[in-house]
Every structure is written in C-alpha cells, then in structure tokens.
Amino acid sequence: MKWSWRVGKIAGIDLKIHLTFVFILIWYGLSTYLGGGSLTAALTNVLLILALFFSVVLHEFGHALTARLFGISTRDITLLPIGGIARLESMPEDPKEELLVSIAGPAVNAVIAGGLFTGLLLSGFFNPPLVMAEMLNNFWLQLMVANITLVLFNLVPAFPMDGGRVLRSILALFMDHLKATRIASYIGRGLAVVMGIAGFFVNPWLILTAAFVWFGAGAEAQAAELKVGLKGLVxxxxxxxxxxxxxxxxxxxxxxxxxxxxxxxxxxxxxxxxxxxxxxxxxxxxxxxxxxxxxxxxxxxxxxxxxxxxxxxxxxxxxxxxxxxxxxxxxxxxxxxxxxxxxxxxxxxLNQRMRDGSNKPRTGESTDIA
Ligand SMILES: [Zn+2]
CATH class of the missing domain: 3.10.580.10 (CBS-domain)
Structure with a gap:
C-alpha cells in the first residue's frame, strides 16, 4: 500500500504502518493536550491508542498464523486508522478452515480482554468501595473495554469483516461456495447501509467502515463469480x-x-x-x-x-x-x-452456457464481469 512504512518483520511477516495512522496518534495526543488535559493525560491517551493498535496487530497475527497452519502465507500486515489489514495470499477453500482463520482474530482480542480482566480482578480493582470516575479512568480497564469492543464489532456479520466471513463459511457448510458468498454479501451490503446511516449520528468512523464493507462485499461476490466462471479454463x-x-x-x-x-x-x-x-x-x-x-x-x-x-x-x-x-x-x-x-x-x-446445458440464461444469474 502507498504511504506505508515497514517497521519490522515478525514471524516472517512484514509489519507496516500507514502514514495516516501516525497522524491519528499526533492528532489524538494534541487534541487531549489542547483540550485542557495535562501532558500526562495526553501521553496516556497516546499510549492507550498504541496499546489498542498493538491489540489489533495481535488480532491480525491471529488470522495470519492460523492461515499458515493451512499452508496459506501472508504478504504483510498494515496498520490503518480504521484497523489492521492482513493481506493473506488467499482464503482457505474449505469452509471449516475459513471459519477458523476468520474467528482467530477476534478470539485473540477476547483472550487479551480476559487476561486484563483477570489481572484487574486479582489486583483487587473490583473490590469495594468502587469509585466509578476513578475506575473509568483506569488505563487497563479502558484497554479491556477497547478489546471487548473489537471482539463485538468484528463479529458483526458484515461481510467481508470477520463476522461476515464467519457467516459465509457457516453458510458454505450447507450450500455451495458461490451461493454462500452471494447471501453473505447481500447481508454485508445491507449492514453497510445501516452502519453508514448510524455513522452520521454516532461516529464518523462508522461511515468509513461502511464504505469499506459495501465495496468489499461487492468485490468479494464478483471474485467468487469469476472463480466459478473460470474454473478449469486455461x-x-x-x-x-x-x-x-x-x-x-x-x-x-x-x-x-x-x-x-x-x-x-x-x-x-x-x-x-x-x-x-x-x-x-x-x-x-x-x-x-x-x-x-x-x-x-x-x-x-x-x-x-x-x-x-x-x-x-x-x-x-x-x-x-x-x-x-x-x-x-x-x-x-x-x-x-x-x-x-x-x-x-x-x-x-460460453462455458457457463455449456455447464447449464441450455441456451437460456437462468434467472437471477449474472454472467457479466467488470
Ligand atoms: Zn480480523
């Protein structure tokens, strides 16, 4: 991806950071500081964002390393302001394998949140007397909540987000891959519309994510059509x-x-x-x-x-x-x-006509590609 720097290599996979991600860090720190916060508050906020994105990196490695178990390598992992992207060479064909690869990311965040919860519990954080304001300001609690949010958000079945891939792979257990992809991408696009509208009222980041889901769902459906259409052709x-x-x-x-x-x-x-x-x-x-x-x-x-x-x-x-x-x-x-x-x-x-065994196009089947 343009404007991204390679910051390291972990387990043989390049880790890159997009320039806009650095801007977000600076903007977040500055806005806390200029908004009347102390320097410590500003730094804590920056640290929290860094810790959150470290959780995102671990999430992406969850996908990448699970995919590796099935013989699929990952080109690189890039951090963007809307999250991370692990560029896998492909997705497993077997729905059970895709299910595992997709769920591995959110599972990592669930484990992090569980670990933080256990740590806080053992340190006596939840012992009375509980002071709400103090609790909400706790760095570790905030990180835990952020990780829980990551789990919940990623499990929304908006294909091609993780939850959507989970949905597609479960559908593919009962029907052919193409049909499962079509259904998942319709649902993904529907949810993208909901997310986009909600974005205007809740958080503008949602609009960005909605756009990603909308175009991603379309591209995935098209790729699946092509894959079937080109099968066996040289x-x-x-x-x-x-x-x-x-x-x-x-x-x-x-x-x-x-x-x-x-x-x-x-x-x-x-x-x-x-x-x-x-x-x-x-x-x-x-x-x-x-x-x-x-x-x-x-x-x-x-x-x-x-x-x-x-x-x-x-x-x-x-x-x-x-x-x-x-x-x-x-x-x-x-x-x-x-x-x-x-x-x-x-x-x-021509291939599709031959496979259908008739000259009539089947209703609801699209043969055009862009
Ligand atoms: Zn993921």
Whole structure:
C-alpha cells in the first residue's frame, strides 16, 4: 500500500504502518493536550491508542498464523486508522478452515480482554468501595473495554469483516461456495447501509467502515463469480489467435490505418517473426502526437507484460489486466495469440452456457464481469 512504512518483520511477516495512522496518534495526543488535559493525560491517551493498535496487530497475527497452519502465507500486515489489514495470499477453500482463520482474530482480542480482566480482578480493582470516575479512568480497564469492543464489532456479520466471513463459511457448510458468498454479501451490503446511516449520528468512523464493507462485499461476490466462471479454463481456451500485426519499422501512420480499418484495439509489433510488444489504441495516439506519424512502430511500444503460456490457468491471468489491456501468448519468442478481458468474458459466457446445458440464461444469474 502507498504511504506505508515497514517497521519490522515478525514471524516472517512484514509489519507496516500507514502514514495516516501516525497522524491519528499526533492528532489524538494534541487534541487531549489542547483540550485542557495535562501532558500526562495526553501521553496516556497516546499510549492507550498504541496499546489498542498493538491489540489489533495481535488480532491480525491471529488470522495470519492460523492461515499458515493451512499452508496459506501472508504478504504483510498494515496498520490503518480504521484497523489492521492482513493481506493473506488467499482464503482457505474449505469452509471449516475459513471459519477458523476468520474467528482467530477476534478470539485473540477476547483472550487479551480476559487476561486484563483477570489481572484487574486479582489486583483487587473490583473490590469495594468502587469509585466509578476513578475506575473509568483506569488505563487497563479502558484497554479491556477497547478489546471487548473489537471482539463485538468484528463479529458483526458484515461481510467481508470477520463476522461476515464467519457467516459465509457457516453458510458454505450447507450450500455451495458461490451461493454462500452471494447471501453473505447481500447481508454485508445491507449492514453497510445501516452502519453508514448510524455513522452520521454516532461516529464518523462508522461511515468509513461502511464504505469499506459495501465495496468489499461487492468485490468479494464478483471474485467468487469469476472463480466459478473460470474454473478449469486455461489461456488456450480464451486466446484470440486471428489478429493483425505490424513490422517494427512500419510507420505509425501505417499502424493507425490498420487500427482504423480492422477495429483491432491492440496491434502487436514483430521483427523477423519475433514478438517485440503491443501498441494500444491510446498509446498510438500519444506516440503520433509526440513523435509524428512517420516514426517507426517500435517507438510506440509501452512497457510489456511477460508473455503467457498456453496452459496458464485463467484465474492467475486475471489480476494482470489491472495494468494491461491485452496480454501476449508466446511460444518461445513467437507471438501465437492475444488474451484480452473481452476474450475471457466471452469464454466464460460460453462455458457457463455449456455447464447449464441450455441456451437460456437462468434467472437471477449474472454472467457479466467488470
Ligand atoms: Zn480480523
């Protein structure tokens, strides 16, 4: 994530802190101090936030280390003002494993809260006489309450928050994964609306969380649809093998003519049969503006993605479309095809029709992808 610093490595996982998190600390300390609090009060508040976020780090490690038990590694853990994010390579396919990974985070906070409660109890904190104001100011009690809040908040079944993942995995025990994800994401989106509205009255952080849940639920549902749609498909299945190409020393105006007359969005450039790169429509216009239309085709080639292999599974190819509109399929240095997001969509559509065994779209089933 941009604007985050690596502060250390624990159990082989990078721990990062986002810049905004540092701002929150400073703002929280300053606002206590300027609001008439003593320097000690300001520092205590900062310490409390740090302790709270330390609890969040432990929560994320709860997820990450449980996932590791199932052979899933974690890229990094980042602290943001709205909480922590553990970027797991994937979620377990097995619902029981997902259930354990999801619940491990809140379980860590429950253990912390239990530990603090026991400590306070043993230290005689709850012995009478009880002075309410003094109790509420106690650092350890505040940390305990914060951890209990973390448990309760995370267990709200707003997919893709932890509670929502727990819900999805329980549903997936009784139905297929896609259906479970759809139901969980509908519930997640419903709760996001409630949270967003409540945010206006209670706490603006809730609005941020609601936005995270809303978009997260949509993205997860879409990813699940894709996963099913692409199951068993490889590059060979979605490759366009009929296309026009240009030689490296042909002029940009030739490339333009070709693009116009064929409607082909991406024009591959070759030299003596060897693939050099692809000129995308937008890059072509820019290159003509910059270099003139007599410049050679190879001058307009952008940064090239690595070539694909015929047998690469399509779900591995998909993330690469964020940066590239078309991906080359190579046999050695020779270009044998192109894969585009459109060609994948069409293949998925066909695949789904074949699986359904009919030409009629089933009601309520969406085949489109963005
Ligand atoms: Zn969590």
């Amino acid at each position: 590059v060979r299945d979605a490759m366009v093998s009929q296309f026009y190409q240009v030689e490296a020393n042909q002029s940009l105006s030739d490339v333009f003519q070709l693009a116009m007359s064929t409607g082909q969005e991406n024009i591959p450039v070759v030299s003596n049969g060897n693939f050099l790169g692809i000129i995308r429509r937008a890059d072509l216009m820019k290159a003509i503006d910059r270099l003139g239309n007599r410049a050679p085709a190879y001058a307009a080639i952008g940064a090239e993605p690595a070539g694909l292999d015929l047998e690469t599974p399509l779900d591995e190819v998909l993330p690469k479309f964020a940066a590239h509109r078309a991906l080359p399929v190579l046999d050695g240095r020779q270009l044998i095809g192109l894969v585009t997001s459109e060609s994948i969509q069409q293949r998925m559509w």
